[in-house]
Amino acid sequence: MEGGQLIVSKLGGIAQAGDAIGISLSEKLHEISLRARRRIIRMGIIEKSVHVGASLSVLDILVTLYFGRGLRRTGNRPTERDWLILSKGHAVPALYAVLAEKGLIPEDRLDAIRAIDGLEGHPDYTTEGIDVSTGSLGQGLSIAAGIAYAMRLDGTEDRHRVYVILGDGELDEGQVWEAAATVAHLGLRSVVAIVDVNGFQLDGPVEAIKTKGDLVLRWRSLGWSVVEVDGHDYEMLLSALRVADQEKRPTVILAYTRRGKGLGFLEASGGQHIDRKHADRFTE
Amino acid sequence: MQTGLPSELKGVTRIRDAVGKALLFLGDTDPDVVVLTADVARSTRTSWFADRFPERFVNIGISEQDMVGFAAGLALAGKKPYAAAFAMFLMRAWEQIRNSIDRMNLDVKLIATHSGFSDHGDGASHQSLEDIALMRVLHNMAVVVPADPPQAYKAVVRIHEEVRGPVYFRIGRDYSPTVTDPASDYKFGELEILRDGSDIAIVSAGPLLAQVLEATEALQREGVDAAVANLHTVKPLDEQGLEALARRTGLLVVVEEHFPRGGLFGAVAEALAQRYPVPVYPIAAKSYGHSARSVLDLYREHALLADSIASRILEIIGRHKR
Numbered sequence: 001m002e003g004g005q006l007i008v009s010k011l012g013g014i015a016q017a018g019d020a021i022g023i024s025l026s027e028k029l030h031e032i033s034l035r036a037r038r039r040i041i042r043m044g045i046i047e048k049s050v051h052v053g054a055s056l057s058v059l060d061i062l063v064t065l066y067f068g069r070g071l072r073r074t075g076n077r078p079t080e081r082d083w084l085i086l087s088k089g090h091a092v093p094a095l096y097a098v099l100a101e102k103g104l105i106p107e108d109r110l111d112a113i114r115a116i117d118g119l120e121g122h123p124d125y126t127t128e129g130i131d132v133s134t135g136s137l138g139q140g141l142s143i144a145a146g147i148a149y150a151m152r153l154d155g156t157e158d159r160h161r162v163y164v165i166l167g168d169g170e171l172d173e174g175q176v177w178e179a180a181a182t183v184a185h186l187g188l189r190s191v192v193a194i195v196d197v198n199g200f201q202l203d204g205p206v207e208a209i210k211t212k213g214d215l216v217l218r219w220r221s222l223g224w225s226v227v228e229v230d231g232h233d234y235e236m237l238l239s240a241l242r243v244a245d246q247e248k249r250p251t252v253i254l255a256y257t258r259r260g261k262g263l264g265f266l267e268a269s270g271g272q273h274i275d276r277k278h279a280d281r282f283t284e
Numbered sequence: 285m286q287t288g289l290p291s292e293l294k295g296v297t298r299i300r301d302a303v304g305k306a307l308l309f310l311g312d313t314d315p316d317v318v319v320l321t322a323d324v325a326r327s328t329r330t331s332w333f334a335d336r337f338p339e340r341f342v343n344i345g346i347s348e349q350d351m352v353g354f355a356a357g358l359a360l361a362g363k364k365p366y367a368a369a370f371a372m373f374l375m376r377a378w379e380q381i382r383n384s385i386d387r388m389n390l391d392v393k394l395i396a397t398h399s400g401f402s403d404h405g406d407g408a409s410h411q412s413l414e415d416i417a418l419m420r421v422l423h424n425m426a427v428v429v430p431a432d433p434p435q436a437y438k439a440v441v442r443i444h445e446e447v448r449g450p451v452y453f454r455i456g457r458d459y460s461p462t463v464t465d466p467a468s469d470y471k472f473g474e475l476e477i478l479r480d481g482s483d484i485a486i487v488s489a490g491p492l493l494a495q496v497l498e499a500t501e502a503l504q505r506e507g508v509d510a511a512v513a514n515l516h517t518v519k520p521l522d523e524q525g526l527e528a529l530a531r532r533t534g535l536l537v538v539v540e541e542h543f544p545r546g547g548l549f550g551a552v553a554e555a556l557a558q559r560y561p562v563p564v565y566p567i568a569a570k571s572y573g574h575s576a577r578s579v580l581d582l583y584r585e586h587a588l589l590a591d592s593i594a595s596r597i598l599e600i601i602g603r604h605k606r
Contacts, residue, residue, distance in 0.1 A: 146357020
């Protein structure tokens with residue numbers, strides 16, 4: 001954790017510095033994250049096409065949502081629960097690692113990632129704990145908008161949230177901005193978009209592939225509440241989620257992360273994949 | 285259960301009007317129905333639904349891909365969305381339809397209006413001659429091409445009751461003479477025989493059926509007894525019904541407002557090649573369309589008027605049967 005950072009709100013005074021979440025919760029999330037990171041890396045070694053870099057960058061966001069925030073997923077109707085859409089579906093190993101921690105996916109099942117009879121390489125709704133099939137970039141936010149509108153019709157939009165996690169490279173897709181405008185126009189406050197801003201896309205650094213512009217201005221100009229956080233800081237992430245709860249508008253959390261977080265050589269390279277020869281470097 | 289011709293459909297001659305009325309019926313009878321459009325509310329007649337059920341209507345703006353995803357979200361959350369846009373522009377969301385709707389087999393109904401040449405004035409950019417091919421290759425998607433206003437109304441209402449899963453309704457604009465019996469039931473997935481005949485079977489769908497039926501009169505004068513089948517459900521395909529036609533006539537022609545590749549002709553030929561191979565010929569769009577003052581001018585240009593259909597069929601019969 002990089003001490004002393006506050007949530008930066010460009011909206012003026014809505015976001016507060018993260019409330020202290022207490023040593024015990026912070027330690028708990030950190031321990032979960034360490035176990036989940038090992039699972040991701042193990043998956044990346046067993047099957048080297050796994051997107052390890054993007055999974056490691058988004059992991060702390062997922063750990064915060066599932067174990068810090070606590071998604072409410074017990075309602076009977078589909079509009080009486082929180083939803084999570086991993087729009088950057090290639091990072092699904094991070095979701096599997098978290099679902100394994102929750103006991104929804106058996107630990108040994110993780111070893112079968114991308115195998116013919118194993119876990120899918122991108123999120124599939126037939127997998128326990130996965131709400132929506134994704135994998136084609138740019139489509140998650142539109143789906144989130146539809147779910148949020150259904151919540152409005154059923155009168156549950158103030159009680160539940162639709163979290164949708166995007167990558168910064170994914171923002172190249174035009175549909176993201178179609179959906180961003182729709183969500184803002186309809187004022188769908190139950191939508192919380194979280195952008196995993198790790199600075200890389202498949203072919204290289206995002207700014208080398210396609211300029212993303214000023215992300216704060218881009219989202220804010222459409223009518224979103226924008227919160228920026230360190231995407232590896234649980235306290236800041238939780239505080240941002242609380243801001244989203246209180247907002248009357250849809251909120252986007254720009255979570256700045258590091259691709260390959262926790263694997264030094266991968267972090268430095270901006271790379272995505274690892275293989276067996278790297279095994280020694282983290283199994284100690 | 286809604287069967288036969290409802291009184292509110294009296295005087296409706298435009299197929300898109302019939303669909304607009306059907307959506308009103310669904311809005312009245314099913315609180316889970318939500319209607320979406322992409323800045324074509326008036327053109328698609330979904331504005332009628334918007335006026336009566338404003339909270340269950342969303343105009344997504346000129347963004348068909350987003351509309352398709354929004355519909356997927358509604359369906360995941362337990363609603364029954366109808367997403368309406370011009371057929372041509374729903375095609376730009378094909379991959380969204382594939383990955384966000386069809387792959388999860390979601391209960392989303394797509395209302396594709398202004399299909400085929402029916403948007404005659406706007407020209408080639410607005411005329412859809414590929415959409416049946418694109419939609420019928422999707423694993424779960426049903427593809428329905430109603431013949432006329434009464435059938436369009438009944439198809440939308442009946443399928444709402446019977447089919448939980450994605451459906452693509454291919455709807456024209458205005459020209460759509462009534463060729464079916466307005467009092468008849470709509471039977472999803474079942475080939476409808478509009479005319480019996482033993483020399484050749486003509487399979488068609490949508491507004492062109494009026495031209496086909498007219499063509500059979502000219503054929504009759506030439507001593508050709510042609511059967512006419514309304515393939516209103518392209519998928520799931522009534523393969524048994526097609527096989528029966530093939531056995532009875534030994535020769536088929538498919539007439540469609542679509543390119544010959546992958547549309548009705550493709551569906552019929554694929555099925556018969558496996559079940560009962562007989563010669564099957566397409567009579568279809570020859571190229572992209574262009575602007576015209578009437579859809580009939582485009583039919584004329586593409587040899588899809590009754591007299592052209594009849595003379596082409598006589599040629600085909602000459603090759604095979606005389």
